[in-house]
Amino acid sequence: MAAEQQPERRKRWQEKNVLVAGVLAYLIPGAGHLYQGRVFKAVPYFVCILGTFFGGMKLGEGAVVYHAPTNKWGISLNYLAQVCVGAPALPAIRQTQRAKAPSNRPLYELSQPLTAPFTGRLVTTGGANEAPGGKLDGEIRLQTVSTGVIPETTGTFTGTLDGQPVEFQLAGGFLLDRPIGAGFGRHLESSIVRQPDQHPHESLSIRGSIPRAFTDAYCAPPDEETIQDLNRRLGKVYDLAVAFTMIAGLLNILAIWDAIEGPAYGFGDEPAPGDPPTPGDGSKPGSPSVA
């Protein structure tokens, strides 16, 4: 079959600065193609790669992209793939430094009063038994007061227990997770003031989480307990979430290469191998353009 005359085509990837296009393509998937005027390719790169990356983040409850150097190379294989997605994964490097700061530690007392939305569970502890109770949803107000030698953190929980309105007085047993850490919930637990009709061997407490600031949670490294909790609750979905973010990074390598070198097989309507060459056919990457 004789090849038809190829239409004149612009090789847009050769018309702009290759370095700028490559850097843009790395930082934001699709941005390099947008810079080159290749809008049709910029859209799927942007949507597919970032959609896969943030979809994985959502599946893994925000605790799948982090920089935790655990080997002699100073970078985990997970993060090596994830960081290829560009700007969305770069904050992990700074978050690791922030998380290692001595001031980033669990709190057993508060320096200033705390008021925050709270979701969690009522926990009954008595002897060898510890049973999770109903679901709590509401607002928590806590402050640390000095009562003698040991400061005590007291306050109230106001909200619902399994949909029924409740209010608990809180005192003692206070623990608040470190400020900078993975996940958008910050673990909090506190004991409930003993009631007159309560069993002498039984004690009640609340365990749950308050919101963590986005800037403290995004790409922050999780501690061992958080990873175990995620694996227990999410199971293989957590592994799938990690795979999503890694695949997104690896796909962006293809996009970066495309922004620098153009499409691997050309425009896609070139004559098949064996067909007689067409004069002026400049459609293959790197060959002289007819334009």
Place this chain on the structure above:
Amino acid sequence: MRPWGIVEGMSSMFALLAAGELHVSFYLLPLAAVISLVYSASRYELPDKILSRAFKLFLQIVGFMAAVFAVLWFFSFGL
């Protein structure tokens, strides 16, 4: 056009996945679609070629996974 039909189907699937109403294996379908589209976009420049090649690649990936599933299902039958 068939490739756009896939996009519409994927949108519905994303909604179900977000609601947690599908088995975890179904997460592989949008992943296969994304890989097909990005890989094809990096191979070709013309939109029609990209979409048609992505559609074929998607079917190949899903077909391969279905074949592996069928083999595993056959050998694990009755276990």
